[in-house]
Every structure is written in C-alpha cells, then in structure tokens.
Amino acid sequence: MRKRVLSVVWAVVLMSVLFVQAMAMEVRSVTARPSLRFDGTTAVCSVVCRGESSNDDLDVTLTLYQGRNEVCSWSDSGTGRVSVSGECQVVSGKSYKLTVEYSVNGKAMSSSSASGVCP
Numbered sequence: 001m002r003k004r005v006l007s008v009v010w011a012v013v014l015m016s017v018l019f020v021q022a023m024a025m026e027v028r029s030v031t032a033r034p035s036l037r038f039d040g041t042t043a044v045c046s047v048v049c050r051g052e053s054s055n056d057d058l059d060v061t062l063t064l065y066q067g068r069n070e071v072c073s074w075s076d077s078g079t080g081r082v083s084v085s086g087e088c089q090v091v092s093g094k095s096y097k098l099t100v101e102y103s104v105n106g107k108a109m110s111s112s113s114a115s116g117v118c119p
Contacts, residue, residue, distance in 0.1 A: 034062060036098040036114040038090070043118065045074070046085035047100045054080035060102040062086065066094050090118045 032049040049060045061075040062084045072088035082102075090096060099113040 030056075030104055030109060032060070032100050032102050032109065032112055034098045034100045034112060034114045036064075036096065036116045038116065038118045039087075041090055041092055041118060043072075043088045043090045043096060043098075044085075045072070045088065045098050046083070048081065048083045049100070049102050050081050051079075051104045056080060056104050057106070058082045058102060058104055060084050060100065063099050063101070064088055064090075065097045065099065066090070071096070092118050094118055 030050065030052055032047055034045070034047040037044045043064055045062055045064055047060065047062050049058050051058055057077070057079055058081075059075070059077045060082045061073065063073040064071045071090065072086060074084050074086040076082050076084045084100075095115065095117045097113055097115045099111055101111045102109050
C-alpha cells in the first residue's frame with residue numbers, strides 16, 4: 001500500500017513539474033506583415049516583426065516602390081519585436097508596393113509585401 005501511495009505522489013509531482021515548464025514556454029512564430037494605406041497623397045506604411053522568442057535580434061527594412069523605383073525606405077533593429085513605420089508623399093493614380101526584408105539572429109527571412117493604388 002505504501003509503495004502505491006508513493007508511486008501516485010511521485011507521478012503527481014512529476015506531472016506538476018512538466019506542466020509548469022510547459023506553461024513557462026513562450027510559443028511564438030516569426031512574423032512580418034506590412035501594411036500600406038493612403039491618406040490622400042500620403043502613403044502610410046508600417047510593419048511589426050516578431051522573432052520566435054523575446055531574445056531574438058531583429059533587423060528590419062521597410063521599402064516603398066512605385067514600379068521598380070524606390071520611393072522611400074525606413075529601417076530599425078531591436079530585440080524580440082520591432083515596429084517600423086513611416087509616411088511618404090506619393091502620386092494619385094499610381095500603384096505602389098511595400099516590401100519588408102528582415103533578419104532574425106542574422107538569418108535572412110522570407111520577405112513579404114503589400115500593394116495598393118493611391119486614390
């Protein structure tokens with residue numbers, strides 16, 4: 001009987017330790033979703049990049065293009081989460097593409113983009 005009680009207690013203690021460790025883990029995925037909107041003839045550009053952990057080093061560059069021509073660019077770096085934003089004068093009726101290029105701990109990640117036409 002005593003062995004059975006000790007086995008149950010040991011199992012409960014072990015499960016508790018594993019549960020606490022699992023709760024402490026930070027589960028995140030690397031993300032970068034650029035946003036492009038227009039306020040009249042001003043392009044409002046932004047992106048928030050997140051690493052897998054709050055200790056990841058991020059370098060982020062946000063670039064606005066009209067065709068193949070670079071119109072404006074902004075960059076920043078930080079740890080865990082980096083937000084980059086800016087505004088740029090654009091031409092009504094023209095199509096624009098906003099791209100984000102970033103690296104996490106020195107490793108280049110897949111770039112992503114957003115497009116729009118200035119009204």
